[in-house]
Amino acid sequence: MTEQRVVIVTGGGTGIGAATARVLRAGGHQVVVSGRRAGPLAAVAAETGAVAQVADTTDETQVAGLVAAAVERFGRLDGLVLNAGTGRPGAVGEVTVEDWEAVLRTNVTGPFLTLRAALPHLLATGGGAVVGVASVSALRNGHGNAAYATSKAALLQLCRSLAVDYGRQGLRSNVVCPSWVRTEMADRPMGRLAALGGHDELGAAYGEATRLNPQARAGEAAEVAEAVAWLLSPAASLVNGAVLTVDGGISAVDPGTVPFGFRVERRED
Known part of the structure; x- marks a missing residue:
């Protein structure tokens, strides 16, 4: 043993x-x-x-x-x-x-x-x-x-x-x-996304899928x-x-803040 x-x-x-x-x-x-x-x-x-x-x-x-x-x-x-x-x-x-x-x-x-x-x-x-x-x-x-x-x-x-x-x-x-993690399994849907977007490489599809991620990349x-x-x-x-x-922080993102580019304006009290 x-x-x-x-x-x-x-x-x-x-x-x-x-x-x-x-x-x-x-x-x-x-x-x-x-x-x-x-x-x-x-x-x-x-x-x-x-x-x-x-x-x-x-x-x-x-x-x-x-x-x-x-x-x-x-x-x-x-x-x-x-x-x-x-x-x-x-x-x-x-x-x-x-x-x-x-x-x-x-x-x-x-x-x-x-x-x-x-x-x-x-x-x-x-x-x-x-x-x-x-x-x-x-x-x-x-x-x-x-x-x-x-x-x-x-x-x-x-x-x-x-x-x-x-x-x-x-x-x-x-x-x-x-x-999103770069794996064989994830490559399949990324391949479909790449085709829909007219991309030649999987990297572009991963980039599109993670553009709202605070770390802006796949794992x-x-x-x-x-x-x-x-x-x-x-x-x-x-x-x-x-x-x-x-997950690079994506589950912490409030989608309603996306149009503001994640910027928080300072308030003067």
Whole structure:
């Protein structure tokens, strides 16, 4: 058995999941990355020394196998990063039932099944820590985003339920809510935006999407990964049931101030 902290990262082959594996491995953790595609997982494992385990989190049997493999390999489980996710566009009257169910299955039921399998092992190590990777879409909404926003709000409350129900047993459960982060998943809608705007490069689309952000840029996956790693760590020992926005400040913006260019005029009393 290892005395190093052991963490499972779902959706660990690309984007925020892969960046989280890098940060955790650099910090001395043992990491198991999971996902549906063997190729990206193998690349992350080769780069970082993480263990790759192909598993579809929407499949209860595969999730049970993922957790069992991690515990068999390392003898314990200390942390879980619920990062696997998907999105399908559409307003309530437009999104198909199939797309709705696919998003909810991946973004809510998958984390639920993973938690059910992992909880006994997390509690056995004194509680452990869970971090859900949600989105500012859990807090704010946009056009044609019904399924994704609903699923991320549900993930937020699923993680808060853990904090309430298992906090006395030592479990901590928190959520990060990123805004636009340059990832493979985000590149797809940015590609559509670029085409609509006549842009040749994704960078222009990211710039357009983040022009109202106080930091005026998209995030990098490593920036979110650092926040995830902190929430998993003993440094966040009293942080439980929290929602940490990692969004450059966009969720703090009052849209009604936008026409004023964020300027506040000084009043003379």
